Amino acid sequence: MTAPLAAARMRPRDVMRVGAVGLRTRPMRAFLSALGIAIGIAAMIGVVGISSSSGAELDRQLSALGTNLLTVSSGQTILGEEAKMPVDAEAMIERIGPVQAVSAIGEIPQAKVYRSEQIAAAQTGGLTTYAVRLDLPEVLGATLRSGTWLNAATQTYPAVVLGATTAERLGVSAAGPDAQVVIGGERFTVVGILEPVALASDLDTGALVGWPIAEDVLDYDGHPTTLYTRADETRMEAVRSVLAGTANPEASNEVDISRPSDALAAKQATEQAFTGLLLGVGAVALIVGGVGVANTMVISVLERRSEIGLRRSLGATRGQIRTQFLAESLLLSAMGGAGGVCIGAVVTTGYAVYKGWPTIIPAEATAGGLAATLLIGAVAGLYPAIRASRLSPTEALATP
Amino acid sequence: MISLTDVSKSYPGGVTALASVSLEIRRGELVAIVGPSGSGKSTMLNTIGTLDRPSGGTVRIDGYDVSKLSDNQLSALRGTRIGFVFQHFHLAAKVSALDNVADGLLYSGLPLSERRRRARAALDRVGLGHRIDHEPHELSGGERQRVAIARAVAGDPPLVLADEPTGALDSVSGAGVMELLHDLHGSGTTIVIITHDREIAGSLPRQVRMRDGRIVADSAALTGVA
Numbered sequence: 001m002t003a004p005l006a007a008a009r010m011r012p013r014d015v016m017r018v019g020a021v022g023l024r025t026r027p028m029r030a031f032l033s034a035l036g037i038a039i040g041i042a043a044m045i046g047v048v049g050i051s052s053s054s055g056a057e058l059d060r061q062l063s064a065l066g067t068n069l070l071t072v073s074s075g076q077t078i079l080g081e082e083a084k085m086p087v088d089a090e091a092m093i094e095r096i097g098p099v100q101a102v103s104a105i106g107e108i109p110q111a112k113v114y115r116s117e118q119i120a121a122a123q124t125g126g127l128t129t130y131a132v133r134l135d136l137p138e139v140l141g142a143t144l145r146s147g148t149w150l151n152a153a154t155q156t157y158p159a160v161v162l163g164a165t166t167a168e169r170l171g172v173s174a175a176g177p178d179a180q181v182v183i184g185g186e187r188f189t190v191v192g193i194l195e196p197v198a199l200a201s202d203l204d205t206g207a208l209v210g211w212p213i214a215e216d217v218l219d220y221d222g223h224p225t226t227l228y229t230r231a232d233e234t235r236m237e238a239v240r241s242v243l244a245g246t247a248n249p250e251a252s253n254e255v256d257i258s259r260p261s262d263a264l265a266a267k268q269a270t271e272q273a274f275t276g277l278l279l280g281v282g283a284v285a286l287i288v289g290g291v292g293v294a295n296t297m298v299i300s301v302l303e304r305r306s307e308i309g310l311r312r313s314l315g316a317t318r319g320q321i322r323t324q325f326l327a328e329s330l331l332l333s334a335m336g337g338a339g340g341v342c343i344g345a346v347v348t349t350g351y352a353v354y355k356g357w358p359t360i361i362p363a364e365a366t367a368g369g370l371a372a373t374l375l376i377g378a379v380a381g382l383y384p385a386i387r388a389s390r391l392s393p394t395e396a397l398a399t400p
Numbered sequence: 401m402i403s404l405t406d407v408s409k410s411y412p413g414g415v416t417a418l419a420s421v422s423l424e425i426r427r428g429e430l431v432a433i434v435g436p437s438g439s440g441k442s443t444m445l446n447t448i449g450t451l452d453r454p455s456g457g458t459v460r461i462d463g464y465d466v467s468k469l470s471d472n473q474l475s476a477l478r479g480t481r482i483g484f485v486f487q488h489f490h491l492a493a494k495v496s497a498l499d500n501v502a503d504g505l506l507y508s509g510l511p512l513s514e515r516r517r518r519a520r521a522a523l524d525r526v527g528l529g530h531r532i533d534h535e536p537h538e539l540s541g542g543e544r545q546r547v548a549i550a551r552a553v554a555g556d557p558p559l560v561l562a563d564e565p566t567g568a569l570d571s572v573s574g575a576g577v578m579e580l581l582h583d584l585h586g587s588g589t590t591i592v593i594i595t596h597d598r599e600i601a602g603s604l605p606r607q608v609r610m611r612d613g614r615i616v617a618d619s620a621a622l623t624g625v626a
Contacts, residue, residue: 005469007476008509018506025494310490313451314551315479315507317472393451397486 019327033296037336040286041369045344048365051275057357065141067261072227075256083254084223089247098232103139104224106131111184111218113207131214147175147192155210161192163204184218199260294380301388309396322389329381337373401427407457417443419613430585432601435610483552487564489544491536498532504551522550542573562593
């Protein structure tokens with residue numbers, strides 16, 4: 001007698017339109033609750049992006065500097081005194097097969113560095129004088145910011161190359177005949193200023209003078225304190241195992257061997273752990289944003305009871321009401337997520353450009369962040385949507 | 401069209417809104433359900449409109465036994481067979497008259513362009529063809545109720561239920577709305593109007609008077625129309 005009844009399905013486009021109703025009629029509220037999500041996502045993308053960019057910078061740095069540098073430095077004797085490496089340690093290391101290059105510096109503890117003779121003797125500024133070999137920049141990959149490196153002539157004269165931090169502390173901005181500092185009571189002319197040396201940061205606080213002048217004027221004993229060794233990348237371990245014995249055959253236990261690139265990588269690993277922590281903070285922000293969306297949705301359902309009643313009277317099924325509010329919640333958080341990804345990308349790019357790093361915004365983090373917002377939108381919208389769909393139409397219509 | 405048999409409705413707490421009501425309304429009738437507030441006439445309308453299920457008795461709308469339908473089927477029944485007109489219009493703010501009316505067809509499965517085409521036709525029918533781009537706050541009360549009526553009839557339902565359609569209007573606008581409902585009736589639509597206004601009720605061919613959840617008088621029974 002009667003044909004079977006079935007509610008028509010809504011088209012996806014209509015679901016979107018109806019889901020956007022709440023956002024259109026209350027744009028400020030939609031904006032603010034989307035902002036909560038956006039901040040969370042932006043924080044996460046920013047943290048991951050900046051950490052990846054810094055990692056990329058490290059990789060770039062390492063490949064530029066090389067990871068085949070080994071540092072040999074004199075340690076301590078069994079009695080706790082400063083140990084000394086033999087004067088010919090450099091020459092002995094050079095004879096190891098896979099070693100490609102070796103250079104040395106010798107710390108001169110008694111030669112303090114001052115800007116002028118007027119400075120009180122106690123104000124050493126934490127600076128150290130080193131006697132250096134001429135091939136040091138090649139071995140370390142160090143570059144000059146100003147002036148020139150020492151050469152065969154200037155190494156015999158009172159000429160000095162300052163480390164980056166030293167130049168800053170002494171207030172020497174450029175090398176030149178006018179720039180003079182006092183080392184061990186003698187005036188030295190600044191012929192060059194180094195850029196920071198990534199693989200040997202000790203040199204940044206150093207004043208570097210030629211080997212001969214150090215021995216002549218600064219009472220340097222000629223014993224190297226640190227040797228920098230470049231070796232065949234594939235045979236690093238073999239070199240490393242014989243290095244101590246070669247540098248100081250009489251007391252190989254008094255020599256410390258390190259690989260500076262390892263230290264950089266270790267620093268990076270520490271930063272990674274910190275990144276994990278920040279990521280957790282970002283995740284908390286995201287969850288707080290999700291709670292904001294849930295709150296907005298609950299209020300929205302309460303306010304729009306009569307609209308829900310009307311829609312039910314127009315033929316909306318419970319499922320369609322549920323879909324409407326779920327779609328609204330998803331739209332809200334998707335907007336927040338997209339905005340957050342943009343903010344995070346801008347922050348990452350800005351910071352990387354400021355730092356001179358390559359900009360890396362990991363695609364997985366972006367995709368993961370967007371997926372997380374959709375998940376949060378679905379979870380946040382589920383309860384309000386179910387409440388809306390359970391509302392009795394007559395009760396909903398009774399509220400003006 | 402509408403058949404109520406021994407329908408009762410009681411709410412938790414012992415309030416009885418409908419007490420064993422039986423009523424037959426045939427296709428094409430124009431009926432007033434009249435009574436003071438609290439007489440159960442709104443509950444009656446909600447029951448006829450399938451917005452509420454009765455506690456007892458049988459409700460048949462257009463041949464369908466409401467108690468045997470699922471929520472999904474009831475929604476389809478409302479969407480295709482019944483148009484609602486409310487006292488407070490229930491129009492969406494910041495949405496044009498055209499889209500308010502087109503929203504009445506949202507759950508019909510028709511594409512948007514077709515919904516708008518029909519909405520335009522419905523607005524023409526209620527004499528608001530020149531106001532389709534106006535938002536509710538730009539319309540007078542009478543015009544708003546006309547938009548609401550256009551929304552109710554956009555899908556050509558055989559039954560229109562109006563709950564105090566003139567309750568929020570001045571007498572001139574109210575008369576215009578009643579005229580419109582008479583016109584709709586003239587084109588074959590079954591119309592049930594709930595009102596507490598005896599004058600309006602008196603202008604309709606059949607009146608069902610209610611008090612305390614019971615039908616106390618039915619003019620059809622007296623004149624033998626039903």
